[in-house]
Amino acid sequence: MSSAADRIGRIECFPVLPRWLFVRIETEQGAVGWGEATLEGHGEAVAGAIDAARDRLIGHDPDRIEDAWQLLHRLGFYRGGPVLMSAIAGIDQALWDLRGRKLGVPVYQLLGGRVRNRISVYAWIGGDRPADIADAAKQRAAQGFTAVKMNGTEDIGWLEGMRQIDALVERVGQVREAGIDVGIDFHGRVHRPLARAALKAIEPLRPLFAEEVVLSDNVDVVAQLAGCSAVPIALGERLYSRWDYRPFLEKGVVDIIQPDLAHAGGISEARRIAAMAEVYDVAFAPHCPIGPLALAACLHVGAATPNFVIQEVSLGIHYNRPAEDLTTLVRNPAMFGIESGAMAIPEGPGLGVEVDEAAVREMAKSPHRWRNPAWRGRDGELREW
Numbered sequence: 001m002s003s004a005a006d007r008i009g010r011i012e013c014f015p016v017l018p019r020w021l022f023v024r025i026e027t028e029q030g031a032v033g034w035g036e037a038t039l040e041g042h043g044e045a046v047a048g049a050i051d052a053a054r055d056r057l058i059g060h061d062p063d064r065i066e067d068a069w070q071l072l073h074r075l076g077f078y079r080g081g082p083v084l085m086s087a088i089a090g091i092d093q094a095l096w097d098l099r100g101r102k103l104g105v106p107v108y109q110l111l112g113g114r115v116r117n118r119i120s121v122y123a124w125i126g127g128d129r130p131a132d133i134a135d136a137a138k139q140r141a142a143q144g145f146t147a148v149k150m151n152g153t154e155d156i157g158w159l160e161g162m163r164q165i166d167a168l169v170e171r172v173g174q175v176r177e178a179g180i181d182v183g184i185d186f187h188g189r190v191h192r193p194l195a196r197a198a199l200k201a202i203e204p205l206r207p208l209f210a211e212e213v214v215l216s217d218n219v220d221v222v223a224q225l226a227g228c229s230a231v232p233i234a235l236g237e238r239l240y241s242r243w244d245y246r247p248f249l250e251k252g253v254v255d256i257i258q259p260d261l262a263h264a265g266g267i268s269e270a271r272r273i274a275a276m277a278e279v280y281d282v283a284f285a286p287h288c289p290i291g292p293l294a295l296a297a298c299l300h301v302g303a304a305t306p307n308f309v310i311q312e313v314s315l316g317i318h319y320n321r322p323a324e325d326l327t328t329l330v331r332n333p334a335m336f337g338i339e340s341g342a343m344a345i346p347e348g349p350g351l352g353v354e355v356d357e358a359a360v361r362e363m364a365k366s367p368h369r370w371r372n373p374a375w376r377g378r379d380g381e382l383r384e385w
C-alpha cells in the first residue's frame with residue numbers, strides 16, 4: 001500500500017483494437033490506475049497530448065485528482081476541444097481508478113454513493129448503413145436488452161433524401177413492432193433544410209430520443225428543432241466541457257445530454273456537466289460506443305448521478321469484430337453482463353475493470369490507425385459520416 005508521499009511516476013498510452021486508447025498511470029510506489037482516452041480516429045493526437053501532460057504530472061500527488069485536472073485544463077493556456085479534453089479524460093479516469101484501488105472501494109462510493117440499484121443500458125443495431133433492422137432488434141431483445149439505438153439515415157445531402165426519411169420511418173416502425181424501445185442517431189448527417197421533416201416523420205413512432213439530428217456546431221439550428229416535435233432532443237458527444245454545454249442548457253434546446261466520459265474531461269467533468277444539466281431538468285445519458293474502461297467510468301458516474309437515465313454500451317457494435325469486442329481485454333468480463341435491460345453497478349475497487357495488461361501491451365505493439373470512411377454523394381461532394 002502506498003503512503004501519502006506517493007507520486008505519479010509513469011504515464012503510458014496503449015492504442016488497442018478496435019479503435020481505443022487506454023491510459024495507465026503508475027506511482028513511484030507501484031500503485032496503478034487505468035483510464036480510457038479514446039477519441040475515434042484521432043488516437044495519435046490524443047497520445048501526443050498525453051505525452052505533453054507527462055511534463056505536468058510526473059511527480060504530482062496522485063490523490064489530488066482535481067488539482068491534476070485544473071493543472072492540465074488551465075495551465076496549458078489553450079484549453080478545451082476534443083484532443084485536449086480526451087487526454088484529460090483518460091488521465092482523470094486513471095487517477096479515479098488508482099484512488100479507488102488504493103482505498104479498496106469502487107469509484108461510485110467516492111462520488112457520494114449510489115442513487116440507484118442498477119444501470120439501464122442500450123446497444124446498437126443496424127450499423128452505419130442500416131438494413132435488416134427488425135431481426136437485429138429481436139436478437140438484442142434475446143440478449144436481454146430492452147432498448148437499442150440505430151442510425152437514422154445513410155449519408156445525406158443538404159436537400160436530398162426524403163426517400164431516406166421514408167425508409168427511416170419504415171425501419172423504426174419495424175423495430176417498435178419488435179417490442180423494443182429505440183433511440184435514433186442522426187450522427188449530424190442531416191442538414192437544416194431536412195431536419196424538421198426528419199423529426200416530424202418519426203414523431204408518431206415515439207422514439208426514445210433523436211440524437212444529433214444536426215451537428216451541435218450551431219445552437220440556433222438546434223433551437224429550431226427543439227420546438228417542432230415531441231421527440232426528445234439528445235446531443236453532446238461532440239461537446240467537451242461545461243462551457244460547451246452551457247448555451248444548449250441556457251437556451252433550453254436539449255432534453256438529454258450525452259457527454260462521452262473519454263472525450264469530455266473524464267469522470268470529474270462529466271459529474272459537473274450532469275449537475276449543471278440537473279438545474280435545467282435535463283436528463284444525462286453518457287455516450288459510449290467505445291471500450292471497457294470508458295464504459296466502467298460511465299457505470300460509476302451513472303450509479304451516483306440523479307438525472308442519469310440510460311447508458312450506451314458497445315457490446316457487439318458494428319465497429320467491433322467478435323475478437324475485438326468490449327470484453328476482449330478484460331479478465332472479468334462478467335461485470336458487463338446484461339439482465340432485463342440493465343448492467344450491475346461495478347463493485348470491484350476503482351473502476352472495477354481487471355485489464356489484461358499482457359494482452360494490451362502485446363496489441364499496442366502494432367498500433368491501429370482507425371479512420372471513419374469518407375463518404376461522397378452523387379456528384380462527388382463530401383458528406384457527413
Ligand SMILES: [Mg+2]
Nearest residue numbers: 185187211237
Ligand atoms: Mg451519436
